[in-house]
Structures are given as structure tokens and as C-alpha cells.
Amino acid sequence: MPYQPDKIDLQILKILQQNGRITNLQLSSEIGLSPAPTLERVRKLENAGIIKNYHAVINEEELGLGIKTFIQVQLDFHTSNTIQRFADEVKEIEEVVECHHVTGGCDFILKVFVKDIKSYEKLIMEKISNISVVKTFQTMMILSTSKDEPVMPLDYNGAELS
Structure with a gap:
């Protein structure tokens, strides 16, 4: 059965999409967990293939x-x-x-x-x-781009993101 992210996982994903360079300490502070369980959750999301990669967004x-x-x-x-x-x-x-x-x-x-x-x-x-x-x-x-959003919408299945 595929990994089902919970509310905290979705918060982690939202934050990491906005700032992939955030430190684990900053991330743990933002989601309200201590650093060790935060890092464990991030690793689970990576191992499950939900987080595929970290990269810089380039201004072409x-x-x-x-x-x-x-x-x-x-x-x-x-x-x-x-x-x-x-x-x-x-x-x-x-x-x-x-x-x-x-x-x-x-x-x-x-x-x-x-x-x-x-x-x-x-x-x-x-x-x-x-x-x-x-x-x-x-x-x-492409003449112009009015929206180019690299952040995936994560408010699904009734999950509330703050």
C-alpha cells in the first residue's frame, strides 16, 4: 500500500516546496516537532518517493x-x-x-x-x-507566462493545511 502522508507530512511538503534549503532545525520549529522526528519524517517522504528531488528554480x-x-x-x-x-x-x-x-x-x-x-x-x-x-x-x-507555480497543491482528501 502506498505511503499516505498525514497532516504533518503535508505541512512538511508545503514548506519544503517553498524553501528546499530550509534547515531541519527551522523546519522542525515551523511544524512544531523536535528535529529528530522531523528528519525521520522527511526521510520517510524521500524513501517513499513522494519527495523526488531538490533543485534550484532557474530564471531561464x-x-x-x-x-x-x-x-x-x-x-x-x-x-x-x-x-x-x-x-x-x-x-x-x-x-x-x-x-x-x-x-x-x-x-x-x-x-x-x-x-x-x-x-x-x-x-x-x-x-x-x-x-x-x-x-x-x-x-x-509562449508569449508570456502569467502563472508558473512549482508548488503542488496539497489540500486534498479533506486535509487541512495551515
Whole structure:
């Protein structure tokens, strides 16, 4: 049976999503437990796979990645293992930061970051177009982003978060 986080676990998750660099002492103070049980709870959440990773959120524009797009990809299903072949090849493309297998009018949606239009053209011509199982694709340029929230909503199943 999967690990079921309780109210305290959900508080820990909420705090860690907002500040992954918080010390265990600060975290324990915020949730009202002593440091040892707090650390034990965090380790349980990590071991259960609920906490997958800790990382820095990067401002892509400050790094010169000015072009952000979504690419809808439709696959050619005339070959065997089409979905897996596509997924494996996309994993090797550094500019693709997200790849989602979806329902609807396309098979996959990719989120892509590149420096400029020339870089985007090179990505399309030399990488995406060269994936043998791609039938068609359509690009949607991201003009602006009004919400980009890395924090997962944790108020579910009636659990109250303070």
C-alpha cells in the first residue's frame, strides 16, 4: 500500500516546496516537532518517493533562453514500439525540458527552451524532424507566462493545511 502522508507530512511538503534549503532545525520549529522526528519524517517522504528531488528554480531568461515553446507531436504508428522509441529519443534532446504523453489531437506535448529563433530552427531541423516516428508537429510559442507555480497543491482528501 502506498505511503499516505498525514497532516504533518503535508505541512512538511508545503514548506519544503517553498524553501528546499530550509534547515531541519527551522523546519522542525515551523511544524512544531523536535528535529529528530522531523528528519525521520522527511526521510520517510524521500524513501517513499513522494519527495523526488531538490533543485534550484532557474530564471531561464536571465540565462539567455529567450524562446519558450510547446510542441505538439503526432506520431506515425506504422512501426513497432513507436511511443517508447519517441520517448527514448526525446530524452536525449537537451532543449526539451518536459515531455508529456497526452490524449487528444496529438500524442505528445514537449516544452522547449532555446536561446533564439536560429537555435529553434536548428532544433526542429536537426533533432525533432529526425526522429523517425514523428508524423507531424505543431509549435506554439509562449508569449508570456502569467502563472508558473512549482508548488503542488496539497489540500486534498479533506486535509487541512495551515
